[in-house]
């Protein structure tokens with residue numbers, strides 16, 4: 001199951017669990033994106049935080065694992081590269097790609113879309129209020145599964161934190177605590193992450209971080 005997971009929430013986890021049960025899967029590998037190709041214009045939380053939240057969220061399920069494959073791979077995260085890599089790592093395994101049903105039509109625009117269907121069986125989980133338009137989608141290699149309606153979205157979770165509203169029970173308890181500990185999604189502390197990321201990038205590139213970097217600041221209330 002690939003995702004930006006910014007943050008991971010119970011909609012993702014219930015979907016993974018339902019698909020695992022219905023399709024008798026041995027394991028669900030959560031693959032947080034490094035650079036999601038379609039989210040270039042939105043500021044995404046640094047990959048390491050999204051990865052760790054996903055680890056925290058899945059820790060109690062022995063059949064859930066989290067892969068660093070996309071966040072460690074330089075450049076944009078394309079699903080085709082991930083599926084090819086998984087095929088190499090797990091020869092002989094039947095691969096399934098779990099996605100929200102509303103994302104399925106977009107897959108036609110993904111990199112090497114024609115080949116995607118031959119590498120994995122795609123499972124679109126239905127989200128509340130969604131009806132699927134199958135135009136252009138293949139007849140085989142694709143299944144739909146209705147999961148218990150969960151009107152939870154990462155966008156809404158982030159907005160709730162910005163507004164000072166709770167995200168308890170929308171995301172796992174450990175993720176609530178992780179968000180609070182690191183001050184994620186609060187405008188004032190989000191800047192701390194940006195600065196840290198930019199400092200890291202400047203150091204990696206061997207450049208001085210002199211330019212517009214403010215002194216290290218810690219947001220109030222951490």
Ligand code: DND
Pocket residue numbers: 001002003004005006011012015031033036037038077078079080098099100101102103109110111125126127150151152153154
């Ligand atoms: P999102 O940013 O939509 O993930 O990315 C989904 C996947 O698409 C990632 O693996 C990307 O790398 C891949 N992608 C995107 C664009 C281009 C390409 C690949 C390419 O290769 O060219 P989110 O964290 O927002 O959501 C993760 C999944 O969970 C999604 O499939 C979403 O539809 C689903 N979801 C829910 N399912 C059930 N109930 C809910 C859900 N909320 C999100 N409440």
